[in-house]
Every structure is written in C-alpha cells, then in structure tokens.
Amino acid sequence: MGFLRLVIKTLRLATMRLGIGWMFALVTFNFNRVAIADLGAIAVIVTSLIGMHHFISFFQVYWGRFADRYPIFGYRRTPYIFISGVGASLIFLFLPYIAVGLGARELVATVEAFLLMAIFGVFMAMNGSASNSLVAEVTTPKERGGVVAVIWAAIIISGIVSAGVSRVIMPEYSPEAMRQLYNLTPIIAVVTILLGVVGMERRITKEEHAALLAAQPQESTSPLGTFRVARQLMGTNPHVRAFFFFVLLAIMGIFLQDAILEPFGAQVFGKTQAETAAYQQAWGAGALLGMFSIGVLSSIFPISKKLIASLGGLGIAAALATIAMSSITYQPGLVYPALLVMGVGIGFFNVGALSMMMEMTIEGQTGLYMGIWGMAQGLGNGFANVFSGGLVTAMIGTGLFSPTLGYTLIFGFEAIVMVVAIGILRSVSVQEFKGLTKQDIGTVLAMDTAS
Numbered sequence: 001m002g003f004l005r006l007v008i009k010t011l012r013l014a015t016m017r018l019g020i021g022w023m024f025a026l027v028t029f030n031f032n033r034v035a036i037a038d039l040g041a042i043a044v045i046v047t048s049l050i051g052m053h054h055f056i057s058f059f060q061v062y063w064g065r066f067a068d069r070y071p072i073f074g075y076r077r078t079p080y081i082f083i084s085g086v087g088a089s090l091i092f093l094f095l096p097y098i099a100v101g102l103g104a105r106e107l108v109a110t111v112e113a114f115l116l117m118a119i120f121g122v123f124m125a126m127n128g129s130a131s132n133s134l135v136a137e138v139t140t141p142k143e144r145g146g147v148v149a150v151i152w153a154a155i156i157i158s159g160i161v162s163a164g165v166s167r168v169i170m171p172e173y174s175p176e177a178m179r180q181l182y183n184l185t186p187i188i189a190v191v192t193i194l195l196g197v198v199g200m201e202r203r204i205t206k207e208e209h210a211a212l213l214a215a216q217p218q219e220s221t222s223p224l225g226t227f228r229v230a231r232q233l234m235g236t237n238p239h240v241r242a243f244f245f246f247v248l249l250a251i252m253g254i255f256l257q258d259a260i261l262e263p264f265g266a267q268v269f270g271k272t273q274a275e276t277a278a279y280q281q282a283w284g285a286g287a288l289l290g291m292f293s294i295g296v297l298s299s300i301f302p303i304s305k306k307l308i309a310s311l312g313g314l315g316i317a318a319a320l321a322t323i324a325m326s327s328i329t330y331q332p333g334l335v336y337p338a339l340l341v342m343g344v345g346i347g348f349f350n351v352g353a354l355s356m357m358m359e360m361t362i363e364g365q366t367g368l369y370m371g372i373w374g375m376a377q378g379l380g381n382g383f384a385n386v387f388s389g390g391l392v393t394a395m396i397g398t399g400l401f402s403p404t405l406g407y408t409l410i411f412g413f414e415a416i417v418m419v420v421a422i423g424i425l426r427s428v429s430v431q432e433f434k435g436l437t438k439q440d441i442g443t444v445l446a447m448d449t450a451s
Contacts, residue, residue, distance in 0.1 A: 009200070010147045013135055014154035016196025019085055019189035020127060021158030023092065026182065029159075030166050031095055038173040039103025044389075045110060046102065049117050051385035056121030057128070057378020064129035064371030074203040076367070077134040082193050084127035089189035091120045096178040125374065132370040134201060136358035142299065144355045145308070149295025152350045153288050160284070233372070239433035243360055244376045246424040247353065250313055251380025253417035254346060256388045257320065260410065263392065264323075267403040269332040282336050286343020287350070294351050305355040306430075310422050312348030315341055317418040324411035327404055359430050 032050055035041040063080065072079035094116060101109020139147050165184075170177035204212075234241040261279045265271035294308055319342035326334035361369040391413070395406035 006143060009138065010143075010150050012196045012200060013138075013147060014151045014196075015192050016081065016131060016134075016200075017151055017155050018158045018192040018196075019089065019185075020124075020131075021155035022162045022188050023088060023185060024155075025159035025162040026092065026095075026166070026185070029163060030170075030181075031099060034173050034178065035099045035102050039099055040105075041099070041102035042105065045113075047385065047389060049113055051382050052114065052117045053121030053124050054378040054382035054385065056118060057125050057382070058375045059122050059125035060129040060374035060378065061368065061371035063126040064133060064367030064369070064374070065365075066367070067130055067133070068365060068367040071204055071209060074205065074209075075201050076204065077130045077137070078197045078201045080126055080130035081134065081197050084123040084130065085189045085193045086186065088120050088123035088127065089186040091116050091123075092182040092185035096175060096182050099178070100175065125371075125378070128374045128377075129367055129371045132354075132358065132374065133361075133366045134197070136361055136366055136370065138200060139358075141355075141359060142302070144358055145298030145303070145305065145351050146295040148354045148358075149291035149347070149351045152347075152354070153291050156284055156288060237433070239360075239428050240372070242424050243356070243428045243433070244372060246421050246428065247357070247373055247376035248380040248383075249417055249424065250309075250349065250353065250421035251377050252384045252387070253313075253320075253414055253421055254316060254349070255381055255384035256414040256417070257323075257342075257411065258384065258388070260388050260392055260407075264327070264403075264407045264411075265332075265335070267396070268327050268330075268407055269335075271332075279335070279339055282339040283343035283346065286340040286345075287347040288343075290344035290347020291351055292347075293344075294348050298351065298355075305352045305359065306425065306428070307352070308348050309352030309356060310425060312345045312350070312352055313418050313422040313425070315345030315348065317415040317422070319345060320411050320415035320418065324408045324415065327411065328408040330404065356428075356430065360433050 027050055032046055035046045067076050067080050070076075094112075098109055098113045098116065102113060135144075135147060135151070166181055169181045234244055265275065265279060290312070294303075297303060298305075298308065319338045322334055322338035322341070326332060326338065357370065357373040360373070388410075391410050392406070395401045395409060396403050400406075401409065
C-alpha cells in the first residue's frame with residue numbers, strides 16, 4: 001500500500017510539471033525557429049529573449065521566502081504554483097503576434113517581446129521555487145532521488161510531445177496554425193497543475209505557521225531585503241556559498257553545448273539538418289536512461305546524492321572532452337557515443353544535484369533556500385546562452401580559429417568548467433550546512449531586520 005501511495009504521489013508531482021515542459025519546449029524550439037527562419041527576425045534579439053528568463057531567476061529567492069511567510073488559505077506552495085503556471089501560460093496567447101512583429105523588425109514589437117518575456121521569467125521564478133519546495137516538503141530523503149528522476153523525465157517527455165503536436169498542427173508556418181498551437185498552452189497548464197497539486201500539500205494551521213515564524217527572527221520581506229539575506233548567507237556560511245557556485249558552474253558547463261551542437265555538426269563535419277537534429281535525441285535518450293536507472297537504484301540503496309552528482313558531472317566532462325577530441329581529430333563517429341554518455345551523466349547529475357538542493361534547506365526556510373539554488377540554476381543557464389554564442393562568434397565567426405580548432409577549444413573549456421564545479425562540490429557537506437545554518441539564519445535575519 002505504501003509503495004502504491006509513493007507511485008501515485010510521484011506521478012502527480014511529475015504531472016504538475018508537464019505544462020512547464022510544454023512551455024519551455026515551445027519557446028526554445030518553436031518560437032525560436034519561427035521568428036528567425038520563417039519570419040526573418042534578428043537572431044541575436046530572439047536568442048536574447050529566450051535566455052532572458054534565466055537572468056530573472058534571482059526572483060526565486062524572493063518568491064521562496066515570500067511564500068514561506070505568506071500562505072494563501074493555509075497553503076504555502078499550491079496557490080503559488082497555480083498562479084505562476086497559469087500566468088506564464090497566458091503569455092503564449094500573445095507570442096504568435098509578437099513573432100510577426102519581430103519578423104517585421106518593429107521597435108514596438110521588440111519592446112513588447114522583452115516585457116512579456118520578463119513577466120514570463122518572474123512567473124517561472126515563482127513556479128520553480130514553489131514546485132521545488134513542494135517536492136522537498138512532501139518527500140523523504142530516500143524517496144527523493146526516484147521522485148526527482150521521474151519529474152525530470154516527465155519534463156523531457158513533455159517537450160518531446162509538444163514537438164510532435166507542433167508538427168501535426170503546424171507542419172509549415174502560418175499565423176493561424178501558430179495561434180492554434182499556442183492557444184493550447186493555458187488549457188494544458190491548468191489541467192496538469194490541477195491534476196498534480198490539488199490535495200498534495202497539507203494545509204498549515206495559523207497556529208503552526210505562527211510557531212514557524214516565531215522560531216525565526218522578525219524579518220523584512222521586501223525584494224531588496226530578501227536578496228540581502230541571500231547574499232549575507234553566502235558570505236557567512238561556506239557551504240551555502242560553495243553549493244551556490246557549484247550549481248551555477250555545473251549548469252553552465254552542461255548547457256554551454258545546448259545552442260552550438262547543431263552548428264558544430266554542420267560546420268565541422270558537414271552534417272545535414274536531419275543528422276544534427278539526432279544529436280538532441282541522443283543525449284536526451286541518455287538523460288532519460290540515466291535518470292531512471294539512478295532513480296530506481298537510489299530509491300532501493302542508500303547512495304549518497306553527492307556521489308551521484310559527482311559521477312554525473314565527471315561523466316559529462318569526459319563526454320565533452322571526447323567531443324572536443326572528435327573535432328580536432330575529425331572523427332564524427334565519436335560524437336554519438338559521447339552524447340549518449342553525456343546524457344547519462346546529465347541524468348545522474350539531475351537526480352543527485354536536485355536531491356541535494358532539497359536536502360540543503362531548513363524547516364521554515366525551505367522556500368528561501370530553494371530560491372537561492374534556483375537562482376544559481378537560472379544564472380548558470382543564462383551565462384551558458386551568452387558564453388556559447390559569444391565564444392563561437394569570437395573564435396570562429398571572426399575567423400580567429402577554424403571551426404575545427406574553435407569547437408575543440410569551446411568543448412574543452414566546457415569540460416574544464418564541469419571539473420571545477422565537481423571540485424567545489426567536494427567541499428560541501430549537507431550535515432555541516434544544516435549545523436551552521438541553524439545558527440547563521442537567525443544571525444543573518446536579525447542583521448537584516450536591524451539594517
């Protein structure tokens with residue numbers, strides 16, 4: 001009976017994230033292609049739009065702390081998940097029109113696009129903080145690895161499904177077909193969130209919430225106050241600081257390849273679009289394999305989450321080094337095996353690192369810490385977008401290096417970033433973090449109130 005309850009809980013938590021996977025897929029793979037290739041928008045503007053929400057991820061810290069202190073009808077996670085998911089989905093009703101304006105290179109459309117994506121980023125920050133906090137609060141440490149694996153697998157699968165639906169509804173671009181496709185987003189968001197979260201969170205009583213607040217010093221909940229608390233925590237607790245930079249560098253190391261894999265295959269090996277499209281499938285399949293395998297194993301055996309994340313990171317670094325070698329030695333046959341290994345490493349890393357994020361919190365401040373870790377993820381993704389395009393432009397676009405040498409250096413640099421991240425992780429201890437944090441959080445919040 002207990003196993004059945006765990007399965008149902010896991011599937012519902014995964015369902016909660018399906019709408020988010022759908023939205024990210026449409027933005028990353030559909031909106032990008034339509035605006036640039038079909039409508040002739042300026043590429044750097046479109047890619048900056050897509051990466052913009054990552055840099056707004058610092059709002060996760062604010063929303064996490066805000067939700068900790070201000071439940072809605074006794075719920076600290078469910079209302080924020082619903083509000084953010086539905087709010088973000090409504091942005092998609094406007095994106096087909098924005099794409100046309102970007103294609104016409106209209107200034108007003110460009111300003112509107114950045115404003116809409118900024119709002120999308122704020123909603124995604126709220127959703128990420130609330131969703132991760134909910135998972136942390138309704139799962140045990142033993143359950144967490146398997147639950148995280150299934151959730152991330154669901155996000156990947158929802159992206160694959162959205163691509164399939166888009167091919168059916170919009171095999172070729174037309175404004176009408178794009179509107180029909182994007183208008184599905186609010187429906188999908190509402191249905192998946194309701195199926196996932198209703199009844200999942202235990203309602204906290206006023207007395208219980210008052211007791212949690214009483215255990216913490218009086219604090220300011222303004223955005224600036226929240227960011228100041230996060231900065232002070234990183235300054236006073238070495239484990240908070242180390243884990244923040246581990247997450248930032250590791251995410252940057254993983255996703256530096258995301259935007260340049262297909263150009264790499266085309267420029268170095270002369271691959272067709274269909275052939276380079278298989279790159280994404282290769283590492284995506286590996287990621288699903290890695291998440292499911294380590295998720296099952298960590299649910300059965302007491303495997304350290306830190307060890308899982310470290311093994312995943314080292315696997316990613318080895319795969320990236322192999323891709324760099326394939327470029328300099330001109331051996332395209334090395335790419336697919338390397339991508340499969342990289343995917344398995346990403347699967348391991350997701351399970352280990354995300355489970356560690358949920359363990360590196362304290363009662364009453366879960367939202368604050370999940371917000372800090374979410375901010376590190378967002379900044380890592382944002383820097384990956386900026387650096388990948390910048391390195392390709394600076395090394396290859398300027399003619400400084402040939403594509404063969406340029407991509408070798410880029411993938412080699414990415415591998416080094418991952419190794420550095422794993423080196424930082426070695427200094428992190430969940431047990432010491434909790435011991436230090438119980439002392440530090442009171443001191444820091446008291447300092448924030450006094451300032």
